[in-house]
Amino acid sequence: MKTxxxxxxxxxxxxxxxxAKAEGFLTVSEYIYSLTLRTLGQQIEKESxxxxxxxxxxxxxxxxxxxRLQDKLNPFTSKIDDLGKRIADIIExxxxxxxKIADIENQLSSTIRREREKKEEKVTPKKTAIDILKEQKVMFERDIASRIKDRDSFFAKLQKSGAIIVEAKDERIAIENTFWSEFVKKLENITTTNEDEIKKILDPIEYRLFSKLRESAIIVYDATLKKWVVYL
Incomplete structure (x- = not known):
């Protein structure tokens, strides 16, 4: 403690x-000390x-x-908000x-496709009966009965166009000329009556034709010659 x-x-x-005595202090030193504390306390309070x-x-x-800063910024904030709304509206x-452009493009694409298909339909000639026969090789009357009413005229046209028309049992058969020639050549090389062996030599269309012609006695196996003979 300092003195x-x-x-x-x-x-x-x-x-x-x-x-000092009036205020109840025993010594002058205590009185001065008290005055000092009071003075310092008041100063501290004043400073506070x-x-x-x-x-x-x-x-x-x-x-x-x-x-003031907010007042200055408010106009700019309002403008920024307004600009944001405008940008959002423009984006929308x-x-x-x-x-709309995508929809128009789709519609245009569909229109162009339909027009192209129409042109192709006009340009592409309709297939005739003989064209279809050339693709199928063989036509059985029972297969086309539900689609063609005037079958007499149909087979007559095929015959005029060079097709082979066979009057088989219960139905007529139209055969493409080249296919028929190759079919007959194959028959000449078949020397068996075994069904499994015959199926190995003929394809499904040829075998169906073979079965129908055999059923109609138009194809007969000659045991002497050991081969199939066509009676047409």
Missing amino acids: IVIRVDEKIYEELEKK EVQKKVQLSLDKIIAILER RIENLEQ
């Missing part, structure tokens, strides 16, 4: 001694009050500055336009 020495004249000391006042002033200044319109 402070104060030098005063007799009159001041006597005055201090009176005041000053700090509070300074802080309040700063808070007010900051609040004023914030309000662009998306709608893109969708």
Whole structure:
């Protein structure tokens, strides 16, 4: 603890001694010590009050500055919000336009495709009966009965176009000329009546024709010649 020495004249000391006794202090030193503490306490309080006042002033200044800054920024914020809304509206319109363009492109593509198909239909000639026969090689009357009413005219046209028409049992058979020639050549090389062996030599269409002609006695196996003979 530090010691402070104060030098005063007799009159001041006597005055201090009176005041010390009046306030209940035993010595002048205690009285001066008390005065010092009180003085320091008041100063601290004053400093604290000053700090509070300074802080309040700063808070007010900051609040004023914030309000002024906000007032300055508000017009720009409003403009930014408005600009954002406009941009969103433009984006929405662009998306709608893109969708409309896509729809138009799809419609245009469909229209072009239909027009092309129509042109192809016009350009591509319709297949005739003989064209179909050339593709199928053989036509059995029972297969076309539900689709062709006037079958007499149909087979007559095929015959005029060079097709072989066979009057088989229960139905007529139209055979493409080249196919018939190759079929007859194959028959000449078949020397067996074994069904499994015959199926190995003939394809499904040829075997169906063979079976029908055999059933109709148009193809007969000659045991002497050991081969199949066509009676047409």
